[in-house]
Amino acid sequence: MTRRTSSRLLLAALATALAATITGCGGATDPKADPSASASTPTFDPCAGLAAAPVAKALGAGLKVDRGTTGSARCALLPAKKGGPTYELNYLWFDGGLDAAFATMTIPAGTVTKPKVAGADAARLIVQKTSKAYYISGFVQNGNLIQSLNGIALKPYAAAKMHRAALVLLAEMSANAPS
Numbered sequence: 001m002t003r004r005t006s007s008r009l010l011l012a013a014l015a016t017a018l019a020a021t022i023t024g025c026g027g028a029t030d031p032k033a034d035p036s037a038s039a040s041t042p043t044f045d046p047c048a049g050l051a052a053a054p055v056a057k058a059l060g061a062g063l064k065v066d067r068g069t070t071g072s073a074r075c076a077l078l079p080a081k082k083g084g085p086t087y088e089l090n091y092l093w094f095d096g097g098l099d100a101a102f103a104t105m106t107i108p109a110g111t112v113t114k115p116k117v118a119g120a121d122a123a124r125l126i127v128q129k130t131s132k133a134y135y136i137s138g139f140v141q142n143g144n145l146i147q148s149l150n151g152i153a154l155k156p157y158a159a160a161k162m163h164r165a166a167l168v169l170l171a172e173m174s175a176n177a178p179s
Helices: 003-025 052-059 097-104 159-175
Strands: 063-068 073-079 086-093 111-113 122-129 133-142 145-154
Touching (some): 052 063, 052 073, 052 159, 097 122, 097 133, 097 145, 122 159, 145 159
Antiparallel strands (some): 063 073, 073 086, 111 122, 122 133, 133 145
């Protein structure tokens, strides 16, 4: 298995785990992505206003924003250099807030912290380090909007830079949340 394939599989597993977790919390409610979602549910683009430069600076590696395609929307920060760190962003509308959503989640083994994020009602970071990769998941709540990120870096990774970049990304996500 190539390093690129391994990176994609690890990121896919992390994203799948988060999607399953979020579904347990109330599901995706973007009417464009989910035709069964209520028409009264507001849509949101987590890539709107997202700048890769501040995150890349904190990470010390180039990143580019990937918005997917019209038929397959996504929001990700992909490495400018093959095999570099990757972040995937998502969101959900949840009336109970992050504490209630977090209480329903099956949290993977790792370190959980509650960082302070400007403008956010609540935030969480989950970090897991293995011999092969560094995984980080983050959540930020602004009102009824809970945004999430999943990041992965294969070894050799710079844990402090991945952590710092995730905090910058959470701050950007919070700043770009609708009021």
